[in-house]
Amino acid sequence: MKRNKIKSIKNPEDIKKMTLSELEETCIEMRDFLVKEIPKTGGHLASNLGVVELTTAIHKVFNSPEDKILFDVGHQSYIHKILTGRIKGFKKLRKYKGMSGFLDIEESEHDAFGGSHAGTSLSAAYGILEAQKKQNKKNYVVAVVGDGALTAGMAWEAINNLGGKPYPLIIILNDNEMSISPNVGMVNKLLTKFRMAKTYRKTLRKTSDILEKSQSSKKLGLMLSKIKDGIRNFFFKEGALFESFGFRYFGPMDGHNLKEMIEVLKLSKNVQDRPVLLHVLTKKGKGDPKSEKNPVKRHGVAPKSLSKTPSFSKVFADSLIELGEKDENILALTAAMSEGTGLEAFRKKFPARFFDVGISEQHAVTASAAMALSGMKPVCAIYSTFLQRGYDQVVHDAMLQNAHVVFAMDRSGIVGGDGSSAQGLYDISYLRCLPNMIVSAAKDGPAIKELLECGLYRNNQPFAIRYPRGSVPQTSNRAKRNLTVGKGEIIQKGTDVAILAIGPSIYSAIKAAKELEKEKINCFIADPIWVKPLDKELIKKAAKTKRILTIEEHSEIGGLRSAVLESLQEQNLMNQTKIRSIAISDKIIKHGSQDVYRKKFGLDEKGIYNKIKEMLDG
Numbered sequence: 001m002k003r004n005k006i007k008s009i010k011n012p013e014d015i016k017k018m019t020l021s022e023l024e025e026t027c028i029e030m031r032d033f034l035v036k037e038i039p040k041t042g043g044h045l046a047s048n049l050g051v052v053e054l055t056t057a058i059h060k061v062f063n064s065p066e067d068k069i070l071f072d073v074g075h076q077s078y079i080h081k082i083l084t085g086r087i088k089g090f091k092k093l094r095k096y097k098g099m100s101g102f103l104d105i106e107e108s109e110h111d112a113f114g115g116s117h118a119g120t121s122l123s124a125a126y127g128i129l130e131a132q133k134k135q136n137k138k139n140y141v142v143a144v145v146g147d148g149a150l151t152a153g154m155a156w157e158a159i160n161n162l163g164g165k166p167y168p169l170i171i172i173l174n175d176n177e178m179s180i181s182p183n184v185g186m187v188n189k190l191l192t193k194f195r196m197a198k199t200y201r202k203t204l205r206k207t208s209d210i211l212e213k214s215q216s217s218k219k220l221g222l223m224l225s226k227i228k229d230g231i232r233n234f235f236f237k238e239g240a241l242f243e244s245f246g247f248r249y250f251g252p253m254d255g256h257n258l259k260e261m262i263e264v265l266k267l268s269k270n271v272q273d274r275p276v277l278l279h280v281l282t283k284k285g286k287g288d289p290k291s292e293k294n295p296v297k298r299h300g301v302a303p304k305s306l307s308k309t310p311s312f313s314k315v316f317a318d319s320l321i322e323l324g325e326k327d328e329n330i331l332a333l334t335a336a337m338s339e340g341t342g343l344e345a346f347r348k349k350f351p352a353r354f355f356d357v358g359i360s361e362q363h364a365v366t367a368s369a370a371m372a373l374s375g376m377k378p379v380c381a382i383y384s385t386f387l388q389r390g391y392d393q394v395v396h397d398a399m400l401q402n403a404h405v406v407f408a409m410d411r412s413g414i415v416g417g418d419g420s421s422a423q424g425l426y427d428i429s430y431l432r433c434l435p436n437m438i439v440s441a442a443k444d445g446p447a448i449k450e451l452l453e454c455g456l457y458r459n460n461q462p463f464a465i466r467y468p469r470g471s472v473p474q475t476s477n478r479a480k481r482n483l484t485v486g487k488g489e490i491i492q493k494g495t496d497v498a499i500l501a502i503g504p505s506i507y508s509a510i511k512a513a514k515e516l517e518k519e520k521i522n523c524f525i526a527d528p529i530w531v532k533p534l535d536k537e538l539i540k541k542a543a544k545t546k547r548i549l550t551i552e553e554h555s556e557i558g559g560l561r562s563a564v565l566e567s568l569q570e571q572n573l574m575n576q577t578k579i580r581s582i583a584i585s586d587k588i589i590k591h592g593s594q595d596v597y598r599k600k601f602g603l604d605e606k607g608i609y610n611k612i613k614e615m616l617d618g
Contacts, residue, residue, distance in 0.1 A: 006030055010085040012059040012110075023060065024258055027052045030082055031287040033090075041093040042417055043101050044075040046285035050176050050255075051144070054280060055079035057261035058142055058172075061269070067140040068112035068128050072121035072149045074102035076174070077111075084110040094417030096592030101417060116421040117389065118336075118359045119152025121145055122171065126158050129167045140168045140269065147175040148336060151358030162275055164246025169275035170268045175252065176284040242277045251279025256286060307471035312448065313410055315472055317342030319449035320379060320408075321349050323456065330456070331371055331378045333357065335364045335390075341381040341410050361386050365393035369403035377456050381408040384424025384466065385415075391430060398462045399434045405462050406455040412441075412466035413503065413553035414584070414598065419591030424466070425584050429558025431464050432532045438463040438485055439532040441502035441552075445472035446480060447529075454483040466503070468553065470594060473507045488535035494522035497612055498542035501551035502528055502560055505582075505603055509551055512608035521616065531563050539567045547615050548579045553603060556583035580615055582607065 005022075006029050009015065015023060031052050038045045056079065058069060064084065071077045081089065081099070086108065092098025103111040113124040121143045128141050149155050150173070162169065242249045248271045253264055261280070268276040310318075324330045324346065336359045338344045347354040357364045361382060368378040387394070387409060398405050412424035431439050438461055442448045448467060455463035481489065491510065501509045506527050513523040524545050526538055542548050548568075552560040561581040568574045582602045589597065598604050602611055 047076040048078040050282040050284045053258040061265040065109045070121040070143040072145040118149040119154040122158035247277040255280035255282035309471045312467040313342035315445040361390035365390035366397045368405045369397040372403040379406045384409045384412040384427045407464040409466045413468040442467040486533040488528040488538040491525040494524040497547040498524040498545040511605040543573045550581040
């Protein structure tokens with residue numbers, strides 16, 4: 001087969017015509033393509049290298065889009081995209097108006113269900129299957145689920161509904177012993193037992209052969225069935241977990257053996273009485289020595305950063321370590337994001353005070369609340385988008401009990417290439433409405449430590465710190481602030497217009513103000529710091545200019561602008577104040593670089609300058 005064959009693939013029908021050797025050559029070509037191209041645009045490399053043969057086998061056996069193929073999380077769908085005719089899209093993968101790095105129902109009819117949060121695919125499968133029943137359809141649903149997703153409670157809720165019913169469903173458990181960071185908990189330990197049980201499989205196969213031959217004797221068949229159960233329980237004290245939920249279990253299988261994968265998928269289609277769970281073993285980063293050696297670092301790759309400052313995540317972790325060295329009551333929790341949040345460094349320093357609970361944000365929040373109520377100082381580090389998954393626990397377990405938990409909300413604001421499902425644009429809205437909740441925003445690196453200290457030692461309520469993805473601004477070692485909850489900071493005084501900006505946007509505002517000074521326009525600039533409780537005196541001082549511009553990397557609904565408007569109304573200052581805002585419009589924000597979107601919404605220096613000129617001219 002000639003190279004560049006993959007560029008001619010228009011849809012999955014093209015690979016159905018291929019021989020096994022041609023398919024194997026196609027897999028080699030696709031793997032080489034990913035290793036070469038993904039570092040150019042950025043994207044999820046290691047996870048996709050691990051599912052090349054598996055995804056190829058799925059499209060060889062099943063008929064997309066009639067059969068629905070779901071990928072839990074969706075970041076391991078690159079081979080699926082190639083095999084459904086989207087290879088040209090990789091030139092603008094994760095770029096503005098380019099191809100998504102996840103499944104996207106608007107992008108292709110082969111993407112049956114979108115999203116990027118873990119643990120959702122099995123619930124989606126259940127919904128599709130039940131809808132098909134009402135429509136008298138019997139198409140197969142194939143759900144590829146990573147072993148990390150089985151630490152998500154939602155996955156087990158779906159398993160509980162799916163088991164034991166005659167659904168045309170094949171769940172493929174892609175077991176690479178990793179989610180992003182190594183997996184944790186009893187689910188991982190149980191799967192390890194499955195991986196090791198080659199002897200079990202051989203013994204069970206022989207017993208099954210005997211059972212098939214003994215159907216003429218019910219008595220003998222019953223006895224041998226009990227023997228079979230005894231063999232299973234000998235190897236797995238928990239019992240055959242998935243079969244006990246009503247699934248037909250096959251595995252573990254070699255997910256890189258293309259021939260074997262095709263054969264077992266064909267056999268799985270013949271199971272009529274219950275769903276199938278196929279346990280597949282893969283190697284994250286397969287075929288790329290760098291990715292195989294360090295699958296966590298190569299989980300997501302990106303073009304080399306030119307920034308000379310550390311990331312907000314690193315500053316957060318370093319600050320927490322520094323505080324942790326002085327206070328043994330400080331605990332750190334995360335939900336399968338020890339690397340992303342920077343807490344891997346804390347884990348190495350204080351392993352007994354670090355807790356990675358897996359992809360279980362609900363559990364992380366409630367555990368944090370209980371730790372706080374038990375006299376400890378928990379810091380729960382979760383991406384803004386993932387804290388949404390634990391919102392009921394924030395309300396029920398932290399807020400209602402006024403538990404002293406510090407929530408470190410990483411990736412607040414525009415996240416970049418990960419797109420709509422990962423944007424951190426709603427956290428102020430969903431937290432500000434809660435009694436007892438303190439909501440703050442860090443403008444730079446030093447602010448991270450200042451807010452951590454304030455949250456841990458000058459506060460006794462649920463306390464949220466939001467900070468963005470990316471590098472901290474250059475601050476020239478500014479003076480440390482001893483923050484007080486509810487007290488903002490005036491950066492400079494002015495009389496023509498007041499700028500109230502939270503987060504790193506304050507630095508763009510300062511630059512814009514310097515340009516306006518050249519035109520004799522004097523700006524009052526303040527960092528409110530606290531969106532709740534808002535500094536009312538600060539708002540009163542800003543209102544003296546008669547014009548207020550709020551700036552936030554957050555939805556325009558429910559954030560800083562809303563808080564300022566409420567404060568102006570409460571203080572009877574609305575009629576004398578013209579207020580405008582720069583924020584994220586009330587629409588879904590897809591993938592694209594942070595710089596592109598900040599420019600689009602006017603959050604950059606030029607956008608702020610133009611907005612103020614518009615206010616003064618209007």
